[in-house]
Amino acid sequence: MKNQKKIILRNSPLIEISYDNSYIHIVDFEIQENNQHFYFDKLEKLELNNEKLEIANSHNKVEMIINENKKESIKKMISEIEKIITSREIIYPKENYINESFEEFNLRYNGYGKKIFEELRKLKPEIFKKIAFYQSKEDKEDGFAEYIDEEISFAIRLDFYREEIIIWNNKWGKEIGFWENNEIEKSLNFIIEKVEKSQKLHTT
Numbered sequence: 001m002k003n004q005k006k007i008i009l010r011n012s013p014l015i016e017i018s019y020d021n022s023y024i025h026i027v028d029f030e031i032q033e034n035n036q037h038f039y040f041d042k043l044e045k046l047e048l049n050n051e052k053l054e055i056a057n058s059h060n061k062v063e064m065i066i067n068e069n070k071k072e073s074i075k076k077m078i079s080e081i082e083k084i085i086t087s088r089e090i091i092y093p094k095e096n097y098i099n100e101s102f103e104e105f106n107l108r109y110n111g112y113g114k115k116i117f118e119e120l121r122k123l124k125p126e127i128f129k130k131i132a133f134y135q136s137k138e139d140k141e142d143g144f145a146e147y148i149d150e151e152i153s154f155a156i157r158l159d160f161y162r163e164e165i166i167i168w169n170n171k172w173g174k175e176i177g178f179w180e181n182n183e184i185e186k187s188l189n190f191i192i193e194k195v196e197k198s199q200k201l202h203t204t
Contacts, residue, residue, distance in 0.1 A: 005080075007073045009066065019077060021084055021092055022170050024055060026062060034062050040085050041171045048074050090155035090169050091146045097134040105133040109143040111160035112177075116184050117145065123188060127195055131156075147191075152198035156191075167191060 009015040013029035024046075028034035038046075038055050045056040053064045053074055066074050084092055091097060100108070102117065121128040127147065134144040143158035154169040163178040165187045174190050176183050 005077070007070065007077060009064070009070055015064075017074075017077070019081060021090060022168070022173070024081070026055070026064075028064075034064065036060050036062055038062075039171070040081065043081075043085070046078055046081060048078060084170070088148050088153045089146070090148075090153055091134055091144055096137050097144060098137065100133045100135055102133055105135075105143055105145075108135065109141075109158065109160070111141065111143070111158060112163040113158040113165040113183065113187070114143070116156070116158070116165060116187050119184055120188060120191070124192055124195075127191065147195075149195075151201070152195060154191075154194065156187075167194075 004018050004020045006016055006018040009017065010030075014027060015030060015034075016027045018025045018027070023037050023039045024043075026034050026036050026038075036055075038057055038060070042057040043055070044058060045054050045061075047054050048066065048071065051066050051068075051071075053062075053066050055062045080093075102121075105117070106114075117128065117131070117133075120131075130149050131145050131147050134146065136142055136144055139160075141160035143156075143160075145156040147154050147156075152169070154167060157164075157166040157168075159166060165176045165183060167174045167176075167187065167190060174187075176187050176190075180186060
């Protein structure tokens with residue numbers, strides 16, 4: 001769904017930190033309590049002070065000692081996460097994607113969920129016109145799209161091989177796949193509900 005990056009702090013016992021566009025995941029085979037997920041929208045602290053990395057939200061806190069040869073990787077992670085949190089972009093980093101028009105997307109992509117955008121254009125043109133389309137340089141068969149306005153932003157991925165429609169941002173996610181009936185209708189209803197709810201919240 002998202003571009004996950006990993007920093008292996010130690011191989012044995014394994015200690016690693018992975019992160020994508022929504023959360024940090026810590027795997028620690030030495031200290032069980034450190035195995036945590038921290039979602040970006042709930043983060044209260046993400047700091048590297050000298051050799052100590054601190055990650056915390058209102059419920060959990062993890063402190064880890066970072067070796068000198070891993071500090072630059074941790075600093076880069078913190079910088080990227082701070083940029084994601086303050087940005088409205090969900091598809092990130094953009095250099096991993098190729099921007100394409102709706103027409104180019106239609107010619108290129110011929111997989112599961114393709115009709116969703118054409119149906120959205122008919123049903124809610126005001127939502128459709130704010131969508132940008134992308135091709136991943138890594139997952140070239142899939143289709144990606146990003147919606148951004150003043151109230152809400154989210155991304156849509158059409159997974160060619162797994163036959164899934166994935167809709168997400170930094171706070172929530174939804175997967176609708178081949179196991180569903182009326183997948184286009186369900187996806188559209190979810191998108192429209194999220195957009196209209198955000199608009200109501202900002203007009204009251």
